[in-house]
Amino acid sequence: MGQRIPPGSRRELGLINWGIARLGARSIRAPQMNLFTVLGQHKLLFLSFLPYSGVLLNWGKLPKRDKELVILRVGHLRGSEYELQQHRRLARTRGLDSAVQDKIFAGPTAQGLTDRQRVLLTAVDEFILNRDLSDDTFADLTTHLTRQQVIEFCALAGHYDAIAAILATLRVPMDFPD
Structure with a gap:
């Protein structure tokens, strides 16, 4: 099954989301973080997704x-x-x-x-x-x-x-x- 929404480039993501996706990929040592390059194509949604996801993954009350x-x-x-x-x-x-x-x-x-x-x-x-x-x-x-x-x-x-x-x-x- 092929991709329904392919990972976006800098043009589709915009400079901010593209930069965030690049940092995300670097943090996991991957050439690209495809979740970010797909979600990042919806700019506002992606920017609201990041802090919530970050709290759940890295901060919060659970070990x-x-x-x-x-x-x-x-x-x-x-x-x-x-x-x-x-x-x-x-x-x-x-x-x-x-x-x-x-x-x-x-x-x-x-x-x-x-x-x-x-x-x-x-x-x-x-x-x-x-x-x-x-x-x-x-x-x-x-x-x-x-x-x-x-x-x-x-x-x-x-x-x-x-x-x-x-x-x-x-x-x-x-x-x-x-």
Whole structure:
């Protein structure tokens, strides 16, 4: 399946979005960051997307390790090779090695997960597949997360679910050949 909206050039992105896309590519050591060169063609949307995405990915109340667990599970559930390619790399730098990542992909019943990891994975599965959390899962989640972290968990899972849908629908090409 071909790209529905091909990555944009400097002309389509404008100078600011093109510069941001170049910096993004450099930060991940890729020739191009295709998510940015596609989304960047909608200038205002892209400029509003960046701060929200940045908070969810790099700041906020959830530990970065938890963020990556959530993102990897969403990417797996949605079959988003682009998200998985990006975040398998990033997750390794945030303490989730290949063995832990394999457990994340196996799901909440995988052997060797911590209680926190198991609860987070169960919550991701319910949130993504049911668009809700059962009362039991919500209660379990609140034993591990603060109120602000629960809110952020929902925003993070929903955001990466939306990104997976955008990537799939627009057929955004991978950034790395592997």
